[in-house]
Amino acid sequence: MDINTATRPPGRPREFEIEEALDKAIVVFSERGYHAASISELKDAMGLAAGSLYKAFKDKRAIFLASFDRYKQVRNALLEQELAEGENGRDKVSRMLRFYAEASHGASGRRGCLVVGTAIELAVYDAEAAERVDRSMARTEAMIDGLIREGQADGSIAPAIDPVTTAHVLLSVTQGLRVLGKTGPNRDRAFSVVDTAMKLLD
Amino acid sequence: MDINTATRPPGRPREFEIEEALDKAIVVFSERGYHAASISELKDAMGLAAGSLYKAFKDKRAIFLASFDRYKQVRNALLEQELAEGENGRDKVSRMLRFYAEASHGASGRRGCLVVGTAIELAVYDAEAAERVDRSMARTEAMIDGLIREGQADGSIAPAIDPVTTAHVLLSVTQGLRVLGKTGPNRDRAFSVVDTAMKLLD
DNA sequence: TCTATTGGGGAACGATCGTTTCCAAATTAA
DNA sequence: TTAATTTGGAAACGATCGTTCCCCAATAGA
Incomplete structure (x- = not known):
């Protein structure tokens, strides 16, 4: 038995x-x-x-x-693992963006993101798929928003930053990176996007 | 005759x-x-x-x-028309981003961008499609780069900004907006992304 | 051991796909 | 007029699609 x-x-x-x-x-x-x-x-x-x-x-x-x-389960687990090593809010935001940049170049970049693919190919005609995409996007955005607030609390991110609108932009950046990664830009380019986008937290 | x-x-x-x-x-x-x-x-x-x-x-x-x-021909013509009304480099960058924000919500947002769709669905297996996507992206990025330099020349954009990396980010933002637009965020959200992204030019 | 139940795998099914064929209609050139 | 050429449109084609069916194997419970 x-x-x-x-x-x-x-x-x-x-x-x-x-x-x-x-x-x-x-x-x-x-x-x-x-x-x-x-x-x-x-x-x-x-x-x-x-x-x-x-x-x-x-x-x-x-x-x-x-x-x-x-896919979401696996990627979320990897992301949370990465964020756990962050020292403060700013560092965690940076790690999150770099997590997407890492996935957006080379072979994995060409393979593409299942969330983006679902949004493009399925969301318009499949309500259940659309809901999954929306949940995924909302979760990611809320995560960025939370990390920005965490950074403002620990002093690593300027208090004048608006967490909501800044999270909107950074979410857009991550999804854009995934699109650009399909035609395979090089690694340095993807990471320079992250570095420059981080200026939004100053 | x-x-x-x-x-x-x-x-x-x-x-x-x-x-x-x-x-x-x-x-x-x-x-x-x-x-x-x-x-x-x-x-x-x-x-x-x-x-x-x-x-x-x-x-x-x-x-x-x-x-x-x-599609590219029509969209490019509309964009150039919009940019022609810009007063200076900064205004033209703003108009360009708003051009994408306008397309990324409501019915046209749900309809989607043919360039993004091609990148996601076709680029990996169709070299000719991939080349078209690359050319489109390169053109848009070069346009943003040029507008930033124009703004630096006319004093509307800070000279310390790096046109190349900033153009990378803003291109990512536009493509990301197109992805997010498929599940239809509202108009205000799309435009708040533009307003916040414009901070990268300060 | 016998019955009920579920999985493995290959063959078969109807539907739909992208494409071609065929014939009438419209045009130019001789 | 006649021949050559091209389009419009409907019907037909083979291929492939997603799905189901069927038979055998493997397990639990009686």
């Missing part, structure tokens, strides 16, 4: 990890976009037969939404 | 204006993206039969690239 887990449900157990499969799907969806990513490509990348895919997920859209959620 | 035009080519004359048809295609491609826009949707929007479409354009990709070029 297995003490640590709940009793196994009836039927044949799944032979693959959902999250591992989603990590493969994220790559396909990010590079190709939702519509250009075919089930054939997805099943090859995920190492599954079509039948198995459709037993784990209702349809292609469900695979995508699950990939989106997994 | 028609004095004003070159002699008409042999064969039945085309009954529609290519540019008018492209203006309709631009709407479809902007809203739906390249892959989700079907020939069926395009021909309905453009008011043409499939056969006629394929006599005017080699294939779907050619329709898209022609739409992209037409």
